[in-house]
Amino acid sequence: MNKLISLTLTLVFLLGSPVSAADVPPKSGAVQDTAGMLSGRSLSALERAAEGPYSFHVLTVESLQGRPADAYATSVYRAWNLQREDVLVLLSESDRRIEVQFENPGLQRRLDALPADYDRDGLRESSIDEWVGAHFLPHAQQGDFAAGLLELMQSGQQLASSVPATGTPSGAGTAAGVSPGFGGLLPLLAGGLVLLLAGWFVMALLKRRRLSALQEELTGSAKTLIVEISRTQEALTPIRELYPGERTSEAADRLEEELTALSAEVQGRLERISGYAVPLLGAGSAARDLEAVRAELAAFRTRFEEARREVDHLAGLDRSISEEIGKLQSKAAAAEARVAELSARHGLPMDELKADLSGMREELERSSALQVSDLLAAEQEVLPLQEKLAAVRSELDKLPGYLEELERLPSRIETLRAETGRELAASGLRPAEAWDPYAPLAEAQRSGEAMRRALERGSLEEAGSASAAIAGLLERARGEAAGRAALRDAVTGRLQQIEAALTAYAAADRTYPEERTKAQAEFAEKHWGPAEESYRSLKTAAAGLRQGLEAARPLASPQTQAYTEAGRLTEELLLRLKEAEALYAAVLGVYTGPSRRLQELRDEEAQAWSLFRSGKSLAEARSLPLHTQGNRQLALLERELHGQKEHIHAALASPPYDLEELAALIARLSSDARAYQAGISRMAEEKEQAERMLREVHARYQAVALRAGSRLTHTGYTRSYAANMSEIQNLFVLGLYGDALQRLAAADQAVSQLDMAYHALLQEEQRQIPDAPEVLRVRRRLEQRRTFLRRRQLGRRRWWRTLLRRGRLVAGAGRACPP
Incomplete structure (x- = not known):
């Protein structure tokens, strides 16, 4: 006889006002949302989850109208002609009640086999209460009834694949025959085998428990990800409906397709995990499969986070774009007012700037109209306007400084002109044909006129460029005299360096024949021959330097003061001087170079012979x-x-x-x-x-x-x-x-x-002779006496030999005895 099992739980539903429900509605599909408690996007997922080993049937009503929940659930169960594998889930919106009804003792046994306090709320409840409290109530408290139902049905389908706990009947044991020769050994072997099998079984059970925990963790992660994807899709729905513009619609459609495909992939992995039975044998293969699923879920989570960021951006744009446009319009109006005030105060038309601000205001108005239908298109138009308006406001802040700079420019130019004249007089310099110290001041004056015209037009960017050019020209004018004096001193120093080098070359030309003669007398030709070629090249180089020096001197004279041309010419002469210095060193070393090398060789020969003499002395010593x-x-x-x-x-x-x-x-x-x-x-x-x-x-x-x-x-x-x-x-x-x-x-x-x-x-x-201690004692004494006498005799021989070796023993009339 089937047992009728029902469940009544109080829920924390956060919905609107109650609405009366009719009697038992006709059956149509696995999910009938007559109270509108479930979103349209979740119905397809619930329909799929309802199919399996157990067939779930969901009915939502607005109110029970005072009828007991279990009685109404029984009437629905009978009216819909539900069978043994069917499970009815009844939700009442205004009564905030859930009723789960089924007639399946197997399912009841599986629920009874769940751990105590399955929902971890610290209360001792029935197994059905624990089951619903663990899977449905957490989502219902957040108002997500579809997610709660989805997790509840998926958990029920998993229970169908588990084996219920049943009693095992005890059987009679049978004794096995034991041969007389192994009566004592077989029990030990049997006991060891039993212990080995028991240890293996315990390890297998522990590994299976760990894998089951991992399976449960992955199942929870997949369910959570499905729920988050569903919520993200729900957040995307109003954006698609409210903003049908091209760019926003394309982005929303793309995100919807990505999330739908991702949800399907995650659902497939969830079904794979839910239907996976961890075996007692082959745990290694099961671990690899579950780790592969973990990696896939991590990749799915990464893809979802990227899509959710885009959805959050669209949702935030929905709230922020209108505020940003309003702020920009206020800033543009303030900028127009300030331009009008500055124009009236300083008598500047500034027509271009006014036209630019007017154009910005019109573009902002178009963006405001566009954001009603297309958020992304409006954002693309607003971003350049933000930068442009910020630049205009920054230039407006600099406008008073530009005007003040124009007023002070004539006096600064006159001051610098006077300072430049005094510096020229003190340095003995004067303007030359190729150098005008007052040219930067004239150019600065022209730049000031261009700056004034730019301000009159309202071209603040052009005025800023002109201001920077004026500052550079004034700084250049301030250093013109000092730079000219430094150039004069550099040219003078180069001329003196070239003159000193030519003087040294002339002295080498006088002494070279004598040095070459000495080198020819003492050294082979290969040691002084290259210096002859260097000598001829040095004479040619010295002649060229002398001609260049004669050309540079008039240019650097106080009467001419053509220091620019003289500087260029002396730089070329310095490059030629560097080449001549190498030739000069070779000419000077025509004799000193080989002589120095000859002295080094003599020193090396002396050191080698000294080393030989030290070895010879050591051998003799x-x-x-x-x-x-x-x-x-x-x-x-x-x-x-x-x-x-x-x-x-x-x-x-x-x-x-x-x-x-x-x-x-x-x-x-x-x-x-x-x-x-x-x-x-x-x-x-x-x-x-x-x-x-x-x-x-x-x-x-x-x-x-x-x-x-x-x-x-x-x-x-x-x-x-x-x-x-x-x-x-x-x-x-x-x-x-x-x-x-x-x-x-x-x-x-x-x-x-x-x-x-x-x-x-x-x-x-x-x-x-072990028994003759007296004999051993006498023998030992004799050996000691003999040893003493031999040592004394040996000592005397050594003393005599020493005296004979040193020649100190005298024989006869004071003559040394030969050794």
Whole structure:
């Protein structure tokens, strides 16, 4: 038996006065808006949302006329012959009530499965109350009943695709057979498998819950975007109806098409999300799909924001364009009044400005008439008028200044004329044929007359240009005398510079033959030959400079004062002087240049030989055997250095010198001297290291030999040490100290092995006589005594050797004993 379920909620409807409704109207379509509560644009969306697993039927009435809402909803449900999958939604405008009625236990179970406090208002209500409160009431409180109905129906269609919570009957368990060999292992494996499966199942459920939350978030975002698009379209409707002009109508139609297409795309994504069931398996694919939808919704939101900004601009233009036109008309009238007042006060016709302001007033009137039908066209006409009127008002503010400037201009010109005359007299200058210091003042006077004519016509922009030109001309006139004096001083300085250079060239011409003769005697021709060509070019350049100087002097004389022409001529002479200076430097260096280079080479040769001498001194101080077979390379290098030195001295003793050949010889000498000094330093360092290591190794051997006594005298380690030391002595004699270091390392290893053999021998002896401590004590004392005697004997030998080496031991009648 079907259960009849109804819902009654109090709504916050913000609509007009109540109107009586008739009895049950005949059924026609899924949405019947008899009370006019829904906008025409939303009906198509509601019609689409009403179709699905559940068929929604919406009826709006103006008033219930005192009848109970559930009774009237039941009569409508019966009269329209609605079935199991049909849901009736009744709205009463004046009663502010909503009634949801259906006869579907499955839908009721799905509603009962919703979370407690589904609408998050903190109240414990029935599941239907929670459902309607979550999806319909927020929009109804804002007066948007279509959005509330749309979200309510979409939520109901989503409930149809969900699985209701049902009880699961318990079944009897069956025991599985277990083989005797695995009776203890199978329970552990089974328990581990169960834990693994349980963990995987919990992770899958958590991931599915996260994806479901993401699905719910995307659904809410899509619904919100659809509602905002619908509201934006509703805001665009009155603009299309009130302003049928071409430009406004085109923009509104374009925006309407964009919003309609965008709404359809968002609706498609909403249907895709709503019908998407998040699987327990394959959550990765579901996550990628939902993220793709998120990105698409973000792109839709961006497109919508751009369209909404244009709609808001049109809506704001509807309110602001008329105000802006009114303000501009007031400003234009004020400007006309001010022009009339200034014209009467100063006796200026200003016909052009008056005509411009009159034309602006007419254009504003046309824009005012145009904005009634076409907002955008009116805006395009108003914007240039704003800039033009602002420019006129700015120029009108400057008009008193222009008039004052015209009144003061004659006196300023006369003052500057007098100041210029005094400066000319003080500087000894006078007007010349190509220079008139009073020309800027005359031009400023003409510009003042042009400025006055522009003001009379009312051409304020032209008057402003003339004012700027006057200011520049007066500033130029103020600096004419000072600039002329600076030009005179610059020309005078250039002439003096050229005269000084010509004097130096004449002196070089007198000394060049002698310098060239010395260079020819000491150096090869390639070192002084280029200077000969420079000398001839310098004489030609000096002659040209002298002619130019003779031409420039009369122009710069106090009688002529043609400083402009003289300045141009002296600038050309300075360019030619720069070229002549390079030739002059080459001529001066015909002998000094090679001589300086020769001295540098001599210094380099002295430094190289000093480096060789330092290496030679180091070899003598360290007694390094340079002429042995092992150090033949250093001996050869030493002989070659002596040969190079003799060759260089022979070249320096027979001029003329070829400096390039000398440079090559000295460079080779320096390289070989550095190599020789580095080889000597390395050999001395190796000798010092070898001697130090020899003393250390020999001291270690003597200490081990004293401890071992005669036990290890004939061992292989002793023979190895003796052979190494003999080879080391030979290497020292040959000067092969690097090889000696390697042999010393081998000798040191032999000493270490000898010490290890001695300790092993002691341990073996102690092991053989463990019960004779007195014998060991006596033997230890004997070894200590033997060690003491050997050390004393060794010390005496060293003392005697030292005295013999130093020649201090005297034998016979005061004669030194030979070492």
